Amino acid sequence: MSINKILIGASLIGVFFINAHAKGVNPVLAALKGDEKIFVVERESESLAIIEQGMPKGRISGMHNMNHGVVKFIDKDGYVISRDGYIVKFDPENEKIVKEYKTSDSAIGFTIEKNYIAVANYAKKSVDILDRNLNPIQSFETGSKNVGIKTYKDYLVFSQMDNDKITVLKDKNGGKGLPKFEIYKEFNDVGVMPFDAMIKDNNFITGFFKSDFFGVVNLDTMEYTKIKILLEDRKPVLKVPHFGFWSISDGNVFIPAVGDNKVLVYTSDFKFVKNIETEGLPVFTALSPDKKYMAVTFSGDKFPVVQIIDTQTLEVIKRFEFDGKVLHARWSNIRPNLYISVNDTNKIAVINTKEWYVARELFNVNKPSGIFIYEEAK
């Protein structure tokens, strides 16, 4: 299987470089063009901090439990999922909460399409479909924690963690107006405890907590296959971690090793390429929009460190150390910036990715974790 077929769609957005000199625009001002508004999950204060034009601007409170809080944008709407099962719709331009709806007592994953929002709940054990204004449309009881919820064409796909099952729903309305989903196909005994998933093109790929392979559903043929990832010594990778922590460049797949100071590099068809020795135990990797560089964060005593890997040479080229735990790193699509959440010291550090230095520190962001960028120019 070619990994070209399983790329994460979001990573395809190219970098927009502004040719400042050609237009006689001052380069330092040109770098500011193209508005982006940054929303940072403030983990312990149930809020999103707002950063605009490089300055902390304020916050939106009332976001409920923001442990693992995730923000998504579509059109001019923002949606937040809280750990305690709330979906909060907010207006990113006017920075106001529009509405909230509680789907369950515990949830992490959701996906947004033009006409609906689908939420994978842990408890209650259901997948809930809402319209864009958070009115409930359908609820599918599964009897399991539900994870890895993704969409493809008219399909809504998710895994049932407790039932080792992958479920494919299909919208009978064919994407026109509000959806009407029904169970289209289910795959049983896919592996033990499916967890995170990703989708690219026609493939739904899921990892497992307790199986040493990952599973792929071809959503065009509805065939299921298992793929093993082998280490240098041909032993299988023991645990496929969170896909959100992977990076996939044009040629290679980068996987943070579990329990080892390495990022594992594979070809697009999962042939072993190299172990990149890292300073600590890698947690997640984040690829730059042009895919030339990858930021790696760590756990344990290397929590404050971020290393930058050149995806062509597969070498670590830069290292940054901050004065507190780094919880998240997010590359800007329109500026040469990499944003870093430094949780302990309540700040966002901004790395200049053209010249690799810490260009700015934005203070008074309370216990920051996830960083999400709303591009106003969209």
Add this chain to the structure above:
Amino acid sequence: MGKVYLTGAGPGDMELLTLKALRVIKEADIIIYDRLANPDILEEAKSGCQFVYVGKEDGRHIVPQDDINEVIYQNALKYENVVRLKGGDPFVFGRGGEEALYLYERGIEFEIIPGITSAISAPAYAGIPVTHRGVSVSFRVVTGHESPNKKESQIPWDTFKTDDTIVFLMGLHNLPKISKKLMEIGKPSSYPCAVISRGTTKHQSVVVGTLENIVEKTIDVPTPALIVVGRVVELREQLKWFGENV
């Protein structure tokens, strides 16, 4: 017993002298002054005013600070209006605080007359805003002539990593050390900086470069000069307005 006016003479351009400073200079019985960027200011004094030079040049004190304190004090006992005239602002690396304390301890009345510091005015005359929305949210003013012999620097170099502007006053002689140190803490060698010599005067000259090449580009630059380090330097390309001595 007289009153001492600890007065800022501003950065050099005569018109940047405050109205209050000009008034006390005109009324002064004695002016105790440092090396000034613009000595023409002294011509504003009344006829019969006494002048005492206690200045320092390029960081070299002609008169030790303790002696300066005493000169001010002794003259305050003799004259009604004593002006202690200092380049820039008396409280920005001017040791004005020490002089005021010396007078306070001896019961001498004093007044502080702020002056426009070269830290902001020289960059302004060079077309460099020390802050600019989205580029630099703060600026620091740092002594540029901390003794290189100091075992441990009092300058918090590690906090200078970001794009916030740094202005080093009186630092031309230490420029090699300053630029090297800034690159050591992680600033790129291509990072913009400028040296402004005799800022705000008709003799002003500005050299723009990078941390890597600024030393060689400023070999013949006269003092007094200050160093501006930051992305804001790049704004000079559009904001340069003052006719300079090129």
